Amino acid sequence: MTATMGGTTTSAMGGIVRRKEDPALIRGQGRYVDDIKRNGELAAAFVRSPFAHATITNIDSSAALAMDGVRAVYTIGDVRHLGPLLAQVPVGKLRPLLADGVAKHVGEAVAMVVADSAAVAEDAAGAVVVDYDPLPAVIDLKEAAADTTKVHDDLDSNVLVTWVSHDWWPGVFDELEDHRPAIEEAKQRDDAVVVSLEMTNQRLIPVAIEPRAVLAEWSHGYGTVDLFSSTQIPHALAGAVAKTFGLTSHDVHVVAPEVGGGFGCKLNIYPDEILVTFASKALNRPVRWTETRREAAFSTIQGRGWVATATIVGTKDGEILGYELDGIADMGAYSQNFTVAIPVLGLYVAQGQYDIPLAWSIKCVATHTQTTDAYRGAGRPEAAYYVERIIDAYAREIGMDPAEVRKKNYFSADAFPATTAIGLTMDSGDYAMSMDALLEHAGYEALKAERDQARIEGRHVGIGISSYVEVCGFAPSVLAEFGFGWDHYGLPSSFSGSGLVRVNPDGSATVIIGTGPSGQGHKTTWAQVVHDQLGIDYDKIRVSHGDTAESPMGVGTFGSRSAAVDGAATFEAALKVKKRAADIVAHLLEAASEDVQFADGGAHISGSPGHKVTWAEIAEVAYKPHKGPDGMEAGLEAHAVFSPGNATWPFGSHLAMVEVDADTGNVEILKYIAVDDCGNRISPMLVDGQLHGGIAQGVGQAMFEEARYDEDGNLLSGSLVDYPLPTAGDLPSFDLTHTTTPTDVNPMGVKGIGEAGTIGSAQTIVNAVVDALAPLGVKHVDMPLRPRKVWAAIQEAKG
C-alpha cells in the first residue's frame, strides 16, 4: 500500500507515467559501454598482484610481447609521468596508475596488456612474468591502527585522519561543544544506565550487475578524446582525464550511456580509465577494457568496513544522556575519490533522529586491501546502524519498548530547522509522526502479541524497528572547500545542479541535464517536471544526459542528490522558459503576460480557456522573431544552475518481523514495513522502486554479504559464489508507506530517496533477530546473519 499520510503535494508531484527509459531496455536495445563499437578497437587486460604486500623485483613482458596480436605491455615506468590517480579528497596515499615497485593489495594492477582482442590480451597477461618478494601485510583494523605493520613507509601512520565530532572542520565550525566530558559525567550519575557494544559493520562489494567498462579513442587530428565509460560522474571524468593529459575539459568528450547500476562504485575516477586513454593515444587506436566479475572485486571500490564501540548512557526511564561512538574505518591501501571523507557522511547523521549529546571519533585507517569509498549510503548506513543498534540494546536493558525509547528522545517537530551536535541544520522533520505512522500501519501491538504467542509455542520470532535520518544533495556551496566539489579534477565547483530546457521550433522540448543516471529514471522524472511547468505533452519531451559535449556542467548522480539539486535546476530553467513564452502568448492573444497559463499542450488566458495557442504556435513565433513582440530575444531555451543553501534531510521508520530457526540458525523475514518521508514525490512509482531496491541492499548487508579477507590479505569472497547477493527467493515483498514533509531548500520541496532504504534497513533486520534470540540470552550478532553465525551465537548464549 502506498498512501500519503500528511503534508501536501503540488500538481507537479504524484503523477504516474510509464518510464521513458523502458522501451529500449525491455527490447534489449539499451546501449551500454560494451554495446558500443569503434573501428579498429584494441582490448586491454591487466596483470594483477597475487600478494597483498610485496616488492616487485622484476617484470618480464618479453613472452607476452612475442605473442601474435599483442600490441603493448605497459608498466609503471611508462605512465609514472602522468602522476598518481587524481582523488578529490587527497588524504592518504594516492593510487599509482600501476603498482610502483611495491604491490599494496591483492589484485592491484601491475601491468596492462593491449592486444587485438580481449582473449589475446587475457592470454598475454598470463604470460607476463612478475617476480615478487612478499612482505608482511596488515589487514586487521586494530592492528593497522596500532601501526604494527605500515602500509606505506613514507606516511607517518596507517591512521590517515581521525574524524572527531566537535572538531571535524576547524575554521568553519570552531564553536562546537565537546560533549565528551558531560557524557563521562553522566555515566557517574546514580540513576545512569550505561550500555556498550563493539560491533562490526562489515566490508561490502557493491556488485553493480553491469561490470565497469571503458572505451577510449584518442584523436590526434581533432585533438580530442572520446571516452565511453560506465560512470556516475561523466563531467568529473572529463575533467580528470583533461588534467592528467594536459588538455582542457572540453577536449575530452565523455559519454556515460546506459549505466547498469552504480550504487557509488561508479562514483570514482579509475586507473583503467586513464590507462586506456593513454594506450589509445600511444597506439593511435581505440582501446577498450571491460571488467570481469572476479576482477571487479579488485578493480572497483568496496564499501563500509568499520569496527566501532557504541555506548549509550541514559536514565532508567529512557532519557538518553549521551551517545558515544569510537572506532576505526577501513580505507584500504590507497585513497581514491572521496575515500577518507566517507565517514564524515556518517558523522552528518551520527546522532540519528535524537536530540542527544554526541561524542564521536572514527579513525580512517589504511590496510593492505582494495580501496573503500562510497557505496549506497556511504557512511550513513554505518552511522545509522550503530546508533539504532545501541538504542535497541539500551531499551532492552531498561525494559522499555524500543519505540517508546526512540520517541522519548527524538528532535520534536517544532525543533525544525534543527541544529545537530556537529553544527549542521536539518531542514524539516516530524519523527514522532513517522514512528506513529509505522506502528499504526504495522499493527504493532498485534504483532507483539503474535510474537509473544509464537514464543509460547517455542518459536523464535522477533520484531525489530529502526528510525533513520538521511542527508541528500550536499550543500551549501562552501562544502566544496571541504572536498565536496570537483576541484581536484580541474573543475572548480560546488555540488550545484544544472538543467537546460529548450523548446524546439516544432513545439517539442529537449531537456539536457548534467547528471549521469544509472537506473534512477531521470528521463521520466525530468520530463514530468517540465511537462508540469510548461504543459508540453509528456511524449514530446526528450531528456538527454550523460554526454559532456552536449550537457551543461553536471556533478553526477550520487548522494541521492539528483532530484533535489539537478531537478530543481531544471525546474528553474523551465520557469525561465515559461516567463519568456508567456510574453509571446500575451502578444499573440493580446493579453497580459501574468494572465497566461500553460496546460494541455499549449497556453491560454486565465479565465478564458477557449482563448489559446499551442506550443507549436508559440515556438514558431520564438524562432520567427518578426512575429513576436518588439525586442523579443529569439529562440526559446534557458539554462539554470541551482546551488541549494542546505542539504535535505529525509527520514523514516522501518519494522521487520523475523523468525529464527534455532536448530539451523536460519533467519526468515516474515514482514518488512517501511514508512519513508522524502518530502514531495515527483513520481511515487519511482520513489517506491528506489526504496524496494535500497531496502534489499540493506537486507543484503544484514543477512548475506561480506567482503572477507584472510590474514594475508587474500579476498575469500570475490565471486558471486562466495559473495551471495539477495535473490528473489530470499526476500519478502516490502510493505511501503509514506509521510510527506516538504523541504524549503528547493522550490519543488523534494528531498531524495536513492539511499534511504539502505540506510534504514540493515539494523532493522539485526534488531529483529536479536529480539528473536533475546529470550536465549543473545545480545548481539555481527552481520551478515548467515545461519552458521546465528547458530553459533545461540550456542554461545546457551553456554
Add this chain to the structure above:
Amino acid sequence: MSVNGQSVSGDVEPRTLLVHFIRENLGLTGTHIGCETGYCGACTVHMNGTSIKSCSMLAVQADGAEISTIEGMADGDNLHPVQEGFWERHGLQCGYCTPGMIMQAAYLLEQDNAMSEDDIRHGLEGNLCRCTGYHNIVKAIEYAGAKMRGEEPAPAEWETSA
C-alpha cells in the same frame, strides 16, 4: 543454429562462449554478461525451449540448436506480455539484468502462467537484480501471467493507493 527464427552460422574458436557468439558474431547485444560464472543470469536465453545461461555454454555446444534472445521477444510493435509487464509495473531500473529476467520469466510462465508469488520468486533465484529488490519484477510477472491467461491484471499498487 537458428536464432530468433533466422538461420545463422559462423566459425568460432572452440573456447568461444555462446554469449560471446550471440553478442559479438551476431551483434545481438541485448544478451548481457554480468558474471561469466552462471550466477547472475544476465545472459539468460532460450535454447530449444529451455532457459539457459549462455555464459556457461560453448557456442559449439549450441550447434544446430534453436535459440531465442530478448531481441526476438517482441513482434514488431507488439511486446511480449512479460515485456509489457516489466514496463507497466516498473520491473526494471538500470535495465542490465532485464533481458535475462524477461527470458527467465517468459520461460517460467510458459510452464505455468498461474504461478504463485512464492513460485515466481524461487523461479527467479538464478537471476540477480541489484536495483529493484525484485518486488516489482514479481508484480510484472504476475501482470504477464494474467495477460497470458486472458485475464485483466490486478491494478498496480500505485493505482489503488490514496
